[in-house]
Structure formats: C-alpha cells, structure tokens
Amino acid sequence: MTEGLESRLSEAQRTTEALLDAIGRVIVGQGPVVEQTLWAMIAGGHVLLEGAPGLGKTLLVKTLARCLDLHFSRIQFTPDLMPSDVLGTNVLVTDEAGKRSFALHKGPLFAQIVLADEINRATPKTQSALLEAMQEAACTIAGTRHVMTPPFFVLATENPIEMEGTYPLPEAQLDRFLLKVLVPSPTEDELTEILVRTTAQEGAPPQPVLTREAVLELRALCRDVLVAEPVMRFAARLVGASDPASPAAPELVRRALRYGAGVRGAQALVLASKAVALLSGRAHVSFADIAKVARPVLRHRLIRSFEGEADGVSTDVVVDALLAHVPERPPSVERASR
Amino acid sequence: MSGSRDVSAPEASVSSEPAWSEFDRSFARAAARVRAKLALSRALGGATIGGALTVAAAGVAWWLRRGDLRLWSVSLVGVGALAALVGSRAWRWSDEEVALFLDEAHASSEAIVTASGVADRSSASARTVLLSARAALERPGASPRALRPWHALLPVALALAAWLVRLPLPPSPADTTPRPSGVEAVALEGLEGLEEVKALARLEARDEEQRRRLRELAGRAERLEKRLAEGMPRREAQAEIARLRQDVAAERQKLGAGGARAGLEAALGKLAKEPRLADAQKALGDRDLTGFDREMAELANRLEEKDRARAREALEEAAAAARREGAPELARELEEQARRLADRGAGAEALRKLADALGDDLPKEGRDALEGMRREGGERERSELGRQLAEALSDLDDEELKRLARKLAAAAKESPPGAAGEASREELERLQRELATPEGRRELAARLRELARAPEESPEARRDRGLDEAERGLGRGEARLQGTPVPTPGATPGQGRGKPGQGTPGAGRDATSGGKPDSGTPSAGRGGGAGTHGGGTAPVDGDSLRAHANAPLNAAAPNPGGVVGRAPGVAGETARIAGEGRLGEVAPGAVEGASRSEIPREYREQVGRYFPAR
Incomplete structure (x- = not known):
C-alpha cells in the first residue's frame, strides 16, 4: 500500500512535470504563474489571474485547457453581461409530438475549465452569479440545482490598469478564489522568445497530457497529504496575525490593513500547501510549503486600510511582514536550532 | 492529525507494526539525546549567569568592604547551574518540540513531527511519511549545541571573580553619614597604650579570680582595638577607655580593699x-x-x-x-x-x-x-x-x-x-x-x-607595675583619641612623689644630694636638698590645664568619693563613671588624709570655709 502511494506520488510528479512541459512549449516564461495555477487546480480551487493586457493570461488558460483534455469555455465579461448569459436559462421548446416544455439551455459556466475573462468588467450582479458555482460546484437555475461536472475549475482574469468602467470584485467573491496569481511582465529574454514564437508560423497545438480522471486522481491525492499539528498551527497563526485587531498582529498589519484573512484564507493556505507538497513528491506539508503559498493565498484576502493604500503598502509586503513576524516553531526550538 | 502523541510514553512504543515501533524507539533515543544536550547547555548557561552574578556580587562586596561575602558569592556559579538543571526539568521539551528540532536539524521538511503526531498510523500517507521520518532519524549528528558563544563568559567571569576575591579591600572612605551633632567617628589601627592592657592577660595573677579579671580587661582592650580599626564614635571609644582605666585602677586597689581593708588599716597602723x-x-x-x-x-x-x-x-x-x-x-x-x-x-x-x-x-x-x-x-x-x-x-x-x-x-x-x-x-x-x-x-x-645588682621586684610589685603600665598606656591612648592628655592619677609625667633632695622643680640639679635631673614637670615633692633650685617649668597651656585634683592622698587611684580627673563625654556615660566614684569606700590613706597631705594648712582652711561639712 505504501509502495502504491509512493508510486502514485511519483506518477503525480511525472504527469505534472509533463503538463508543465507542455504548457511551457506555448507559454514563454511565467513559470511561477503556471505552477501556482497548477496548485489551485490540484487543490480544487479557483484562480484569479491579474496582469496587464497581453501577458498571456488567456493563452495560459486556453493552453491549460487543451493540455488537460477537459471541457473548456470562455466567458468574456462585459458590463451588459447578465447572469443568465453565464449560467444559462430555461427556454420553451416543442418536441416532435408538439408538446411544449421548458428546457435548460446551459450557459458557458457548465464546463470543466471556465475562463472568466476580465471578470471585473461585469456588474456585481453577474459576478455574483459565479459565487455558488465556485463554492459548491453547483448552481441553481429556476429553482433547480445543477451540479457541475468535476473537475470544475474557474480561472478569472482582471486587468489592474484599465479600471474605468469596471466593478471591483467584492470581498466575498474574492474569497472564493483559492489563489490570486500576479502575472508579471516578461523579461527581455522571454520577450525575445515570445517574438520568435508568435511572429513565425504557428506551431502545432499542445496535445492533452492529463485526462479528467488523472486530474481527479491528483485532487484526491492532494486531500490525502498529511499536515502536522504544528504546521497547521503555523497557518492558523499566520491568518490570525493578519487581523489588525489581534494582539499578535505586527505593526505593519495594524497600520496598513483594515481586515485580515478569514477562515477560507486558512483553509486555502493548507490546501495550497498540500498541493505544493504533492508536487514535491511528499505526503506531508512543511512550514516552507505554507510560506511558499502565503502570498498568492493571502494577497487578495487582506483588505488594506486607507493609510495602507495611501502609503502604497501592497498586500504582498504585508504577507512578507507576517511571515517574518510569525515564528514557525516555538521560540525555544528556534533558539536551539540557530 | 489532531493532538500530539507522546511517543516516549510506554504505551506509545507499543505498535502494531515493527516499522512504527522502530520509529518510536529511534525517536525516543534521539529525544533523550536532544534533551540531555539541552540540559547540559542550560546548566552551562545557568553557571554563566551565576558567574556574571558572582562578579557583580563580589564587586559589590568588595565595594562594601565585606571580604567574607566575596568568597560566598562564588557559590552563585553552582547555584546558577543547579537552578538551570532544576529549571530544565520544568522547561523540558515535549515530543513535538523535539520532533520540530530534529526536522530542522535534518532538513526533513517536518517529516518527523508529522510522523510522530499522526493519528491514523495505518493510512498510506502515514506510512509514506514514516519512511521519510525514519530516513531522517537515521542521519547522524542532530542535537542542540551544548556550548554557546556566550558560555565563553563563564571562565572570564570565574577569572574576574577570583581576582575580585583576592583583591585587597579598599580603605574605608571618610564616613559622610550625617551624625547627630557632637558625634564624631574615629578609625584607628593599633591605638597606642592598648598593648599594655592586652599584656595584662600574661601577668602573674594573685589568684584565679584576679586572673579572670585581668583576662577580661585584656579582652576588652582587644575588642576595643578591633572596633577602633573598624571605626566607631569617638565619644564611645573615649568612654570605653575611661571605663578600662577606671577598672584597671580599681584592680590596683584590690589589695586591701573590701573585706581586707581592716587588715590594711591594721598593717598601716603597725608600720606607722x-x-x-x-x-x-x-x-x-x-x-x-x-x-x-x-x-x-x-x-x-x-x-x-x-x-x-x-x-x-x-x-x-x-x-x-x-x-x-x-x-x-x-x-x-x-x-x-x-x-x-x-x-x-x-x-x-x-x-x-x-x-x-x-x-x-x-x-x-x-x-x-x-x-x-x-x-x-x-x-x-x-x-x-x-x-x-x-x-x-x-x-x-x-x-x-x-x-x-x-x-x-x-x-x-x-x-x-x-x-x-x-x-x-x-x-x-x-x-x-x-x-x-x-x-x-x-x-x-x-x-x-x-x-x-638591682633586686627583683616582688610579685605584687610586678603585678602593680603591669597595671600601672596599662593605666598609663590607656592615658596615652585617651590623649591620642582626643588630642589632649587627660590627667591620670599616677600616670602623668612627674608623678613620682618627691622626697627630700629629689624631684626638684624644673631642670635644676641638686648636686649635693645627688638629685636626678628631672623631666621638668612639677613634682609634689619638696626640694629639700642643699643644691640650687633654679630653673623653671614649661609654660602651661591653658587648654591642657584640667581641674585635676592632684591627689597625693591616693595617687594611684581615684580619690575615694571624688571624681577622677575628667571623664570624656558620652551623654549619660560621664555621669555614670563619675557617679561610680566608690562613694561607699574610703581608702585607708584617706583617713585623716587631709591633715597628712602636702596642702598647706591655711589653704585647707580657706577651702573649708567655702565647702563647709554637712
């Protein structure tokens, strides 16, 4: 049985490496972005990709969808997009016998990989249509609950530059995203490579690397990863210290934050770190895993105060301060280890 | 995964699978090693802190001139080490802390703490973690450092403490403590004259009772000398010296005193x-x-x-x-x-x-x-x-x-x-x-x-001489203490009683009678020789002129019923000393002494008119 798990872990490592390799053939650079997207996929969460236009966010999602051999749909969020445009609606149909009835016309949300492109351009009403689906992998249309076909994986993008005419995502909506991944600008080498690839003949599209079953297997395996109590407590202390009202909060948190992360933040920390451990071929989570996922997990869950915004304190800086402030081990162990 | 299991506990070592038992044993061994090293490190730390405290305490003791406390302060090193050992029992690391330390030391990504705390040991994940944990535990050299850089302070502190213990105590500073008006402190090493009193202990005594009294006098002189070296109020020292003198003088009077006085009177009558x-x-x-x-x-x-x-x-x-x-x-x-x-x-x-x-x-x-x-x-x-x-x-x-x-x-x-x-x-x-x-x-x-050859003195004379020297010594000591001599019965210069042809006043020399050159101090004797009596006494300083009754009636002792010279003053003491006065005793020589004294009759009569008998 142990050998079975070991082989499954090795297999998971191998397949994810193959997936990364396949994506890497299309996407130039953006290694951390791709990796963090995989963490979310394996952990069963959703990803909010934030970056300037033209950085390959949409291409990344599309490539991922192709590599995973999953049903992919793309929703371009616009201000006039209605919830029914996303979820679908009941339409009146007449069967061959002439009998008329309502039939559900499923919207683009009923897919396995959903790209919610420029999600902040839709109205809050439409944005909130995603809430139930993202939380419970199900949606209710006309009183009827419809369960999504697993795996259900939402990848949303937003553009932080063109903020005019946009609707910032509410905290409740943001909290549904396991990770918020920042897509950086490419380096000179990466840009050169992009130019080489995109200005010549298009190459063959990537072939599916992971089947749906394999993805589900990875997700199941992720849930089996063990977390020691001290590691779990470290995650809890991190989240607790992000509350400005907490006595354990560092000075920067008290000054720059209005609200800290909540329970979903702590859950996300542990789940994401399990995915990291799994991708490392381990069946247990380490402190380093927690620290590694802290930024993408917490950055969109920390609500800055007016002072924090005015001072330009980014949430990443706050997360770094939290990591520096909250000890992983008890002080006596820390001292003895030095 | 909830709660920490103590794998060091006996029941924890019981496992259904040998792999887990092996892990438990390995972990218990590693934990014991870690805890022992920690205890050693803490003991060294406690000793170092104790060493620092020792230096501080020895320094303070040196500053306070408490040489005895300096030596005791060294024990703080042991106390520190012992306290740290006792404390390490209370601060003993739990299994979870040990596991966290081992994970950090072996860079095993928390495999050991996960394995040691896993609740369901039969799960596949737990077994996989077990493999990682066992592999980590098998790596050597994972224990806390017993020696820390700051432990180097221990030998430094010990060396400093040893130096402080051997360092001579500083001289006593001038006592700036505000004292009541009229109280002045004095610190003297080896006050002049106390040696003669201490020598009384070696004097041949008349009987056991006198030996005890002489030793007590010597002991009091020793104690006074010690207190003077440490510093004491001047008046107190003067009072103690005055008491000593009084008691030495009283000791000289013991022969023929009290119950034996009648014997003395009878003997004097026969000699007369x-x-x-x-x-x-x-x-x-x-x-x-x-x-x-x-x-x-x-x-x-x-x-x-x-x-x-x-x-x-x-x-x-x-x-x-x-x-x-x-x-x-x-x-x-x-x-x-x-x-x-x-x-x-x-x-x-x-x-x-x-x-x-x-x-x-x-x-x-x-x-x-x-x-x-x-x-x-x-x-x-x-x-x-x-x-x-x-x-x-x-x-x-x-x-x-x-x-x-x-x-x-x-x-x-x-x-x-x-x-x-x-x-x-x-x-x-x-x-x-x-x-x-x-x-x-x-x-x-x-x-x-x-x-x-000059004859040897009789035992009584030797005793009397010793007491006389002690009394004179105390007079010198008293003079040193107050800067001016105090008249002492029988201890002042020129005390020798004059005889015809001897004790010429001043520097005169009685060539005919063979009178010795005198020290120049006035004598009570009559210069009856045929030689010249020229010469003079040195001018008498008004400050040293005391209302001292030159008591020829009883030169070696207080005039019975009177006051001995001038008693240096501590409030209450003066009165006590003067009041002792042995009013109840009348020395044999005092009987009809006035008529036998060398005071001219007309003076006595004049004084008598001022002090009529009651």
Whole structure:
C-alpha cells in the first residue's frame, strides 16, 4: 500500500512535470504563474489571474485547457453581461409530438475549465452569479440545482490598469478564489522568445497530457497529504496575525490593513500547501510549503486600510511582514536550532 | 492529525507494526539525546549567569568592604547551574518540540513531527511519511549545541571573580553619614597604650579570680582595638577607655580593699610606729605596691643593722596584724618584704663594711657611691659601689689584702647581736675567707657584682607595675583619641612623689644630694636638698590645664568619693563613671588624709570655709 502511494506520488510528479512541459512549449516564461495555477487546480480551487493586457493570461488558460483534455469555455465579461448569459436559462421548446416544455439551455459556466475573462468588467450582479458555482460546484437555475461536472475549475482574469468602467470584485467573491496569481511582465529574454514564437508560423497545438480522471486522481491525492499539528498551527497563526485587531498582529498589519484573512484564507493556505507538497513528491506539508503559498493565498484576502493604500503598502509586503513576524516553531526550538 | 502523541510514553512504543515501533524507539533515543544536550547547555548557561552574578556580587562586596561575602558569592556559579538543571526539568521539551528540532536539524521538511503526531498510523500517507521520518532519524549528528558563544563568559567571569576575591579591600572612605551633632567617628589601627592592657592577660595573677579579671580587661582592650580599626564614635571609644582605666585602677586597689581593708588599716597602723617606714607606709596606704617595693629596697640599702632590725620587726608585726584582720595577701606581701629587707640589707651592709675597710684604697667614685647609698639607698649608688669595690680589690697586693681581711674580721666582731647582726657577721666572715685566696678573690669579685645588682621586684610589685603600665598606656591612648592628655592619677609625667633632695622643680640639679635631673614637670615633692633650685617649668597651656585634683592622698587611684580627673563625654556615660566614684569606700590613706597631705594648712582652711561639712 505504501509502495502504491509512493508510486502514485511519483506518477503525480511525472504527469505534472509533463503538463508543465507542455504548457511551457506555448507559454514563454511565467513559470511561477503556471505552477501556482497548477496548485489551485490540484487543490480544487479557483484562480484569479491579474496582469496587464497581453501577458498571456488567456493563452495560459486556453493552453491549460487543451493540455488537460477537459471541457473548456470562455466567458468574456462585459458590463451588459447578465447572469443568465453565464449560467444559462430555461427556454420553451416543442418536441416532435408538439408538446411544449421548458428546457435548460446551459450557459458557458457548465464546463470543466471556465475562463472568466476580465471578470471585473461585469456588474456585481453577474459576478455574483459565479459565487455558488465556485463554492459548491453547483448552481441553481429556476429553482433547480445543477451540479457541475468535476473537475470544475474557474480561472478569472482582471486587468489592474484599465479600471474605468469596471466593478471591483467584492470581498466575498474574492474569497472564493483559492489563489490570486500576479502575472508579471516578461523579461527581455522571454520577450525575445515570445517574438520568435508568435511572429513565425504557428506551431502545432499542445496535445492533452492529463485526462479528467488523472486530474481527479491528483485532487484526491492532494486531500490525502498529511499536515502536522504544528504546521497547521503555523497557518492558523499566520491568518490570525493578519487581523489588525489581534494582539499578535505586527505593526505593519495594524497600520496598513483594515481586515485580515478569514477562515477560507486558512483553509486555502493548507490546501495550497498540500498541493505544493504533492508536487514535491511528499505526503506531508512543511512550514516552507505554507510560506511558499502565503502570498498568492493571502494577497487578495487582506483588505488594506486607507493609510495602507495611501502609503502604497501592497498586500504582498504585508504577507512578507507576517511571515517574518510569525515564528514557525516555538521560540525555544528556534533558539536551539540557530 | 489532531493532538500530539507522546511517543516516549510506554504505551506509545507499543505498535502494531515493527516499522512504527522502530520509529518510536529511534525517536525516543534521539529525544533523550536532544534533551540531555539541552540540559547540559542550560546548566552551562545557568553557571554563566551565576558567574556574571558572582562578579557583580563580589564587586559589590568588595565595594562594601565585606571580604567574607566575596568568597560566598562564588557559590552563585553552582547555584546558577543547579537552578538551570532544576529549571530544565520544568522547561523540558515535549515530543513535538523535539520532533520540530530534529526536522530542522535534518532538513526533513517536518517529516518527523508529522510522523510522530499522526493519528491514523495505518493510512498510506502515514506510512509514506514514516519512511521519510525514519530516513531522517537515521542521519547522524542532530542535537542542540551544548556550548554557546556566550558560555565563553563563564571562565572570564570565574577569572574576574577570583581576582575580585583576592583583591585587597579598599580603605574605608571618610564616613559622610550625617551624625547627630557632637558625634564624631574615629578609625584607628593599633591605638597606642592598648598593648599594655592586652599584656595584662600574661601577668602573674594573685589568684584565679584576679586572673579572670585581668583576662577580661585584656579582652576588652582587644575588642576595643578591633572596633577602633573598624571605626566607631569617638565619644564611645573615649568612654570605653575611661571605663578600662577606671577598672584597671580599681584592680590596683584590690589589695586591701573590701573585706581586707581592716587588715590594711591594721598593717598601716603597725608600720606607722616605725618612723623610718613612713614613706613605705604611705606608698602602701596608697596601694602603690611598686612604690612600696622601691621604698623597701632603698631602706635595705640605707639602714644600718639596728634600724633594719627594727624595720623588719615592724614589717613582721604589720604582716601578723594584716593576717589577723583578714588580709592574707597583704600579709604575704609584708612577710616577703621583711625577708627581702633582711637579705638585701645584709648584702648592703657587707658592701658598706668592705668599703669602710678599704678606706682610702677605694676610689673617689666609690666613696661617693658609698655616701649616696647611705643617704638615699639608691640602687644606682649600690651598683656603682659594687663595681668600684670589685675594681679596687683587684688592685690590692697581698699585704693590703691581709690588712683588709683583718679589718673585716674586726668589723664582724662589732656586729650587734640579733638576726640582722648575725647575717652581717656571716657575710663579713665570708668576705674575709674569700680574700685569703686568689680563687676566693675571683669569687668575691663576682659576688660583689651580684650584690650590686638591682633586686627583683616582688610579685605584687610586678603585678602593680603591669597595671600601672596599662593605666598609663590607656592615658596615652585617651590623649591620642582626643588630642589632649587627660590627667591620670599616677600616670602623668612627674608623678613620682618627691622626697627630700629629689624631684626638684624644673631642670635644676641638686648636686649635693645627688638629685636626678628631672623631666621638668612639677613634682609634689619638696626640694629639700642643699643644691640650687633654679630653673623653671614649661609654660602651661591653658587648654591642657584640667581641674585635676592632684591627689597625693591616693595617687594611684581615684580619690575615694571624688571624681577622677575628667571623664570624656558620652551623654549619660560621664555621669555614670563619675557617679561610680566608690562613694561607699574610703581608702585607708584617706583617713585623716587631709591633715597628712602636702596642702598647706591655711589653704585647707580657706577651702573649708567655702565647702563647709554637712
């Protein structure tokens, strides 16, 4: 049985490496972005990709969808997009016998990989249509609950530059995203490579690397990863210290934050770190895993105060301060280890 | 995964699978190693902190001049180490902490803490973690460092502490503590005069009771010396010295005091019958046993055989009277003096007779010494006479020696009957025999020197001298303490009582009577010699002039019922000392003492008008 798990872990490592390799053939650079997207996929969460236009966010999602051999749909969020445009609606149909009835016309949300492109351009009403689906992998249309076909994986993008005419995502909506991944600008080498690839003949599209079953297997395996109590407590202390009202909060948190992360933040920390451990071929989570996922997990869950915004304190800086402030081990162990 | 399991506990070692049991054992071993190292490190840390505290404590003790505390402060090192060991029991790491440390040390990504805390050991994930944990535990060298850089302070602290312990204590600073008005501190090393009091402990005592008293006096002097070295209020020191002086003086008065006073009175009465013993009687009345012994020695040198016999009889009667009236110590002293008078007198008589027999063969110095001995009976003259006689005899030829022998034989025949005359006759006959042969003459020369030698003091005189020296020493100490001398009965310069021809005031020299050059201080004696009495006393400083009753009635002791000189003042003390005054006692010499004193009658009458008797 142990050998079975070991082989499954090795297999998971191998397949994810193959997936990364396949994506890497299309996407130039953006290694951390791709990796963090995989963490979310394996952990069963959703990803909010934030970056300037033209950085390959949409291409990344599309490539991922192709590599995973999953049903992919793309929703371009616009201000006039209605919830029914996303979820679908009941339409009146007449069967061959002439009998008329309502039939559900499923919207683009009923897919396995959903790209919610420029999600902040839709109205809050439409944005909130995603809430139930993202939380419970199900949606209710006309009183009827419809369960999504697993795996259900939402990848949303937003553009932080063109903020005019946009609707910032509410905290409740943001909290549904396991990770918020920042897509950086490419380096000179990466840009050169992009130019080489995109200005010549298009190459063959990537072939599916992971089947749906394999993805589900990875997700199941992720849930089996063990977390020691001290590691779990470290995650809890991190989240607790992000509350400005907490006595354990560092000075920067008290000054720059209005609200800290909540329970979903702590859950996300542990789940994401399990995915990291799994991708490392381990069946247990380490402190380093927690620290590694802290930024993408917490950055969109920390609500800055007016002072924090005015001072330009980014949430990443706050997360770094939290990591520096909250000890992983008890002080006596820390001292003895030095 | 909830809760931490203590795999060191006995039940935890019981596992269904050997792999988990092996892990539990490996972990328990590693935990024991880690905890032992931690305990060692903490003990070293505690010792280091104790060392730092030792340095601080030793420094403070040095600063406070507490040499004893400095040594004790070193124990803080051990106390620190022990406290740390005891504390390490309370701060003992849990299994979870040990596992976290091992994970960190082995860089095992928390595999050990996950494995040690896993609840469901049968799950596949748990088994996989177990493999990682066991692999990590098998790696060597994962234990905390026992030695920390700051532990290097321990030897430094120990060296510093050792240095501080051996460092000489700083001198006492000037005491700046505000004191009540009139209180002044004094710190003195080896106050002058206390040595003489301490020497009382070695003095030959009259009896066990006196030995105890003398030792107590010496002990008090030692304690006073120690307190003075540490520093004490000046007035307190002065008061203690005054008390010591008082008690030393009282000790001198013990002979013939209390129950034995009647014996002393009786003895004095017997001695008063013999006029030649007047001075000796006065000295005994004053209980000045040194003076009494001196007077008796001079009498032995001066008196002729008949007078000596009468003086001896008086002494024996006085001894008998003293014994009869309950003063056996005094009786013994009188008997001893009677015996010494006979022995010493016989020797002196022989010297005189030999000198007379030599006649002009004796050099002038010898004749002068003979004259001085006859007149004053001084030991110096006797010694000089003996030396001159020995030299003169060595110069005589055989014929002269035979003539001298014949003269001695004639002198021996003239010796009066009685014990004293018999002794003299025997002495003269012996001289005659010795002159007959060269060997005898050599023996005679040696014996003459022996006869010329100053006699040993009697035990009572020796005791009295020791007490006298102690009293004088205390006087000097008191003077040193207050910067001005305090009049001390019997301890002031020029204390010697005058006799006719001696104790000339000022620097005068009584050439005729052989009076000694005096120190220039006024004496109570009358300059009765025929020499010039010119000279003068040094100007008396007004500050040192005290209302001191020069008490010739009882020079060695407080005037009974009066105040001894000036008692240095601590509030209450002065009154106590002065009040002691021995009002209940009246010294023998004080009986009719005023009429016998050297104060002119008209002065006494004048004073009497101011202080009428109540």
